[in-house]
Amino acid sequence: MSVRNKILLVDGMALLFRGFYATAFRGNFMKTKQGVPTNGIYQFLRYFLDAVEKFAPTHVVCCWDMGSKTFRTDLFAGYKANRGEPPEELIPQFDLVKEVVAAFDMPNVGVENFEADDCIGTLAQLYKIENDVLILTGDQDILQLVDDGIEVAIMKKGQGNYDVFTNDNFHEKRGISPKQIIDLKGLMGDTSDNYPGVKGIGKKTALKLIKEYDSIDNLLQNMEQLPKGVRNKIETNMDMLQLSRELAEIKCDVPINCSLETAVWQYDKNKINDKFMELDFTHMVKLIG
Known part of the structure; x- marks a missing residue:
């Protein structure tokens, strides 16, 4: 070896x-x-x-x-x-x-x-x-x-x-896997890099959602299960959610x-x-x- x-x-x-x-x-x-x-x-x-x-x-x-x-x-x-x-x-x-x-x-x-x-x-x-x-x-x-x-x-x-x-x-x-950090930041944004994620969703909520639904893709497929307030925030900020996830991902x-x-x-x-x-x-x- x-x-x-x-x-x-x-x-x-x-x-x-x-x-x-x-x-x-x-x-x-x-x-x-x-x-x-x-x-x-x-x-x-x-x-x-x-x-x-x-x-x-x-x-x-x-x-x-x-x-x-x-x-x-x-x-x-x-x-x-x-x-x-x-x-x-x-x-x-x-x-x-x-x-x-x-x-x-x-x-x-x-x-x-x-x-x-x-x-x-x-x-x-x-x-x-x-x-x-x-x-x-x-x-x-x-x-x-x-x-x-x-x-x-x-x-x-x-x-x-x-x-x-x-x-x-x-x-x-x-409490999550390394790859889930990308989706976490897609939801909560990153103040130091200056992108917002989903307006109104902070770290605590983002972490809870990722732990529960595993990924943004799975979360979006189960929108009807989300509390109305969270669902509205995601629907209103859908473009920024996807963009923030793209900004957060390190290119390999x-x-x-x-x-x-x-x-x-x-x-x-x-x-x-x-x-x-x-x-x-x-x-x-x-x-x-």
């Missing part, structure tokens, strides 16, 4: 944004001698290296959003429209963090018109057949990808704390391929040292063995 590889798929934006805001609230932007802010990258590295030490992957791939315009904004102009421009101190760190990832000889993966989630979903489906996949993120949306061979580690408050979701523990933790057929040979977790320490020195990360050097 062949030994299965352990592949870590990193949600790059989730780590970078989290790292930026975890340090920026103190006004601690850290800068290079040239004045380029690096606080998000520094914290990204701390999160990332901690996860590598804890989960010991054989392969690592880092996935990125490629701008705010995607097929989802084409479907619904309001998608994520509630989010302002990124802070000016973060903007130069977007390209720079990818240079740091490349210094570790890790692939940076991103596809125009799709989100990092879609790249992660596609690669996870591809890799899970012969390998064990672990997704590192702070984004709960990715939980819909949990499956045989795919686990998700959600970063919690404080470095080194993770909530790991597997096919075996998912129902116990959430994005046109990408990332050969595992390019993702083996091994690096040239000198190359990383050079990058760290360029960024004035002198005390970061000791974190890489």
Whole structure:
């Protein structure tokens, strides 16, 4: 029996944004001698290296959003429209963090018109057949990808704390199956991504309906059994229900391929040292063995 590889798929934006805001609230932007802010990258590295030490992957791939315009904004102009421009101190760190990832000889993966989630979903489906996949993120949306061979580690408050979701523990933790998250969000919407779902149906009602009817399709086939108020809300918002479900679903057929040979977790320490020195990360050097 062949030994299965352990592949870590990193949600790059989730780590970078989290790292930026975890340090920026103190006004601690850290800068290079040239004045380029690096606080998000520094914290990204701390999160990332901690996860590598804890989960010991054989392969690592880092996935990125490629701008705010995607097929989802084409479907619904309001998608994520509630989010302002990124802070000016973060903007130069977007390209720079990818240079740091490349210094570790890790692939940076991103596809125009799709989100990092879609790249992660596609690669996870591809890799899970012969390998064990672990997704590192702070984004709960990715939980819909949990499956045989795919686990998700959600970063919690404080470095080194993770909530790991597997096919075996998912129902116990959430009361539904991973795939049902898509239908749940179709009903209740998502305020952080700015789509409404069915107006007037919140998380509690949505969860109750999904537990009772299993899916939106089954729910719609049994509308006559629903309380009148709930039925009216669904009938009035039918288009938005279907659209919200489409927005919530992570695409797992994005046109990408990332050969595992390019993702083996091994690096040239000198190359990383050079990058760290360029960024004035002198005390970061000791974190890489």
